[in-house]
Each structure stands twice: as C-alpha cells, then as structure tokens.
Amino acid sequence: MDYTILQGKKGIIFGALDQESIAWKTAEAVHAAGGQFVLTNAPVAMRMGTINTLGEQTNAPVIPADATKLEDLENLIDQAQEHLGGKLDFVLHSIGMSVNVRKGKHYTDLNHDWMAKGWDVSAVSFHKLMQCLYQKDAMNEWGSIIALSYIAAQRTFPNYNDMADNKAYLESIARSFGYFFGKNKKVRVNTISQSPTLTTAGKGVEGLDGFLTYAEKTAPLGNASAVDCAHYTVMMFSDYSRKVTLQNLFHDGGFSNVGVSEEVIEALTDPS
Numbered sequence: 656m657d658y659t660i661l662q663g664k665k666g667i668i669f670g671a672l673d674q675e676s677i678a679w680k681t682a683e684a685v686h687a688a689g690g691q692f693v694l695t696n697a698p699v700a701m702r703m704g705t706i707n708t709l710g711e712q713t714n715a716p717v718i719p720a721d722a723t724k725l726e727d728l729e730n731l732i733d734q735a736q737e738h739l740g741g742k743l744d745f746v747l748h749s750i751g752m753s754v755n756v757r758k759g760k761h762y763t764d765l766n767h768d769w770m771a772k773g774w775d776v777s778a779v780s781f782h783k784l785m786q787c788l789y790q791k792d793a794m795n796e797w798g799s800i801i802a803l804s805y806i807a808a809q810r811t812f813p814n815y816n817d818m819a820d821n822k823a824y825l826e827s828i829a830r831s832f833g834y835f836f837g838k839n840k841k842v843r844v845n846t847i848s849q850s851p852t853l854t855t856a857g858k859g860v861e862g863l864d865g866f867l868t869y870a871e872k873t874a875p876l877g878n879a880s881a882v883d884c885a886h887y888t889v890m891m892f893s894d895y896s897r898k899v900t901l902q903n904l905f906h907d908g909g910f911s912n913v914g915v916s917e918e919v920i921e922a923l924t925d926p927s
C-alpha cells in the first residue's frame with residue numbers, strides 16, 4: 656500500500672489551533688503522506704495556540720490570515736504559492752465559531768449581530784476563500800478543496816444553536832461554488848460531515864459529553880476521531896477521489912443513517 660499518496664502535492668491548511676484540532680491532525684497526516692503545505696490561522700489564534708510547534712514539526716511556514724478578510728486571504732494565497740513554488744493542489748477550511756454559543760445565548764434569544772459574525776466566520780469565509788482562489792487561478796487542475804461540517808446542517812440538534820444554520824449555509828456554498836470550480840477549473844469541492852469531536856470548538860457545544868456518548872452508541876462503527884477525519888481528508892486530497900465533487904460526505908461511523916441503535920433502546924428501556 657502506498658502511504659505517500661500526496662507526494663508532490665501542495666496546499667494550505669486553515670484552523671490548527673492546538674493538538675486537539677482536526678486541522679492539526681490533518682496537517683500531521685498530510686505531512687506523513689508526503690504533502691507540503693502552509694499553515695494559517697486568525698492572528699488572534701496565533702497568540703492563543705501552539706501552531707508554531709506544528710509548523711516546525713511539519714516543516715511548514717505559518718502565515719496569519721483572518722478568513723473573513725479578503726486582503727488577508729489574497730496575501731496568504733500569494734505567499735503560499737511563492738513559498739510552495741506554484742499553484743495549489745489542496746485546501747482545508749477547518750474554521751468554525753459562534754459568538755452566541757460562546758456566550759451561552761439560547762437559540763430562541765439570539766443576538767443577531769453575533770449571529771451575523773458567526774455566519775461570516777463559519778460559512779461566508781468559505782466563499783471568500785474560494786473566490787480568492789478562483790480569481791487568482793491558484794488551484795491546479797484536479798485539485799481538492801474541503802471544508803468541515805456537522806450533521807446539524809440537516810437534522811435538529813438543539814444544543815448546536817446557530818452553528819447548525821452556519822453549517823447548512825457552508826454546505827450550500829460548497830455545492831454552488833463547486834459547480835463553477837468543477838466546470839471551469841476541474842477542481843473538486845466537498846464538505847466532510849464529521850462526528851462530534853473533543854476539540855476547542857467542540858467543547859463549546861453545551862452537553863457535548865452526552866452528545867458524544869449518544870453518537871458513539873448510535874453509530875455502528877462508533878464515532879470517528881480527529882485522526883480518522885485526517886486520514887479521510889488525505890484520501891479526499893489524493894488522486895483516488897478525483898471524480899468526487901459537490902458532496903457532503905458523512906464521516907461519522909454510520910451515525911447519519913441510523914434511526915435508533917439496540918444500545919440506545921437498551922439504555923432507555925425500563926428494567927421493571
């Protein structure tokens with residue numbers, strides 16, 4: 656088996672904050688698979704996180720960019736191409752944030768300015784990123800762009816709050832922009848809908864522990880970890896998935912197609 660399926664491929668990885676981040680695990684997996692990349696995160700996250708350690712480990716420069724700012728994205732894409740010596744083959748958008756979730760605002764009592772901010776960071780930034788990549792013609796043919804999503808985009812998960820709406824919007828952008836990227840540049844665009852995962856963003860969701868256990872007991876294969884997600888993304892960046900585009904790909908141990916599991920029924924059955 657060839658473990659270096661990304662040899663010769665170059666890209667940008669957004670969103671590695673700390674060792675728990677899905678983007679952190681993805682950077683390690685892409686590096687192990689032979690890929691070369693630039694790491695980026697919001698300037699404020701640079702100060703909070705440990706991204707420079709990851710940069711040293713994976714031989715990747717770290718270039719700050721607020722993904723809601725076009726000028727930051729343009730500068731990042733220019734610098735990344737300069738550093739990597741050409742166009743890009745893969746981009747990971749692993750970005751999410753809701754001010755309402757952070758501040759514990761209930762969905763029935765949202766602050767709509769905060770809602771707009773979270774939407775801009777979590778969803779519109781994906782459009783901004785792809786628009787910059789598209790207009791700069793920065794992607795190689797058969798390149799692959801991935802954003803991370805969650806099943807609350809399709810089904811109701813009350814504690815996911817306004818992030819559910821942001822993810823629905825994100826998945827729609829993937830399909831809409833993916834059409835033009837496919838047609839005109841032969842680049843694929845997909846979202847990966849990942850299991851609940853213990854990360855900084857994940858821990859912000861109220862009742863995450865119960866959520867994780869429920870998903871674990873429901874999914875026939877159990878929850879997918881951040882490392883599992885990283886491996887799936889490597890496959891999606893590789894030439895083995897060249898004709899997959901405009902999809903929301905569930906990576907959740909089968910959770911999304913189960914109504915109820917025997918374990919959940921058992922846990923809820925009155926023994927008397």
Ligand SMILES: NC(=O)c1ccc[n+]([C@@H]2O[C@H](COP(=O)([O-])OP(=O)(O)OC[C@H]3O[C@@H](n4cnc5c(N)ncnc54)[C@H](O)[C@@H]3O)[C@@H](O)[C@H]2O)c1
Nearest residue numbers: 670672676677697700722750751803851852854855856857
């Ligand atoms: N953890 C989960 O349960 C879970 C499940 C499904 C999908 N996801 C998604 O996976 C992605 C990564 O999240 P994670 O769980 O690894 O958590 P994380 O907190 O480690 O990553 C979120 C990242 O978004 C970055 N970010 C926030 N605002 C930004 C901005 N303006 N510009 C650039 N970057 C910005 C943060 O700095 C951080 O690195 C998110 O899209 C998240 O919604 C997470």
